[in-house]
Amino acid sequence: MAGKRVWAIGxxxxxxxxxxVFAVTSAASDGPGVTVQPESASDxxxxxxxxxxxxxxxxxxxxKGKPxxxxxxxTQEIRDRYISQVYANAPDAKDIDPGMAGRD
Structure with a gap:
């Protein structure tokens, strides 16, 4: 009788x-998924x-023209030069808002 009770408890x-374990893993997997940056025209x-x-x-x-x-x-070098040129072409703060007093 004691053996059956031990097995039943086990x-x-x-x-x-x-x-x-099932309840905890189910609750944990209901969280937010991985976010993915949407592609835009500026990529x-x-x-x-x-x-x-x-x-x-x-x-x-x-x-300018291509060198x-x-x-x-x-391809990586072209990508690097493209990104560099995008930053070089970016407007300065004084061009965006000429009346804004900036720190020097």
Missing amino acids: VAGFVLGAGA VPQTRQGLIAAWSDELKKAG EGWRELS
């Missing part, structure tokens, strides 16, 4: 433990052709 403990192009076109546009805004030997540049 089985009941296992079932309660398994139920508790950096992902293809070499897209990067070249975007880089050319930025160079035109600055009144000699640009075709030998790797």
Whole structure:
């Protein structure tokens, strides 16, 4: 009789433990999922052709042309030069709001 009681308590403990683990993992997985940044028109192009076109546009805004030997540049180098040119073409604070007094 004592052996059956021990087994019954063990089985009941296992079932309660398994139920508790299931409840905790279910509640934990109901949280917010991974957020993904939406793609927008201002994102950096992902293809070499897209990067070249975007880089050319930025160079035109600055009144420049592509440097000699640009075709030998790797895609990463073109991406770096494009991003650099975007920052170079960005307006200064005084251009955005000329009346704003800034710190020097």
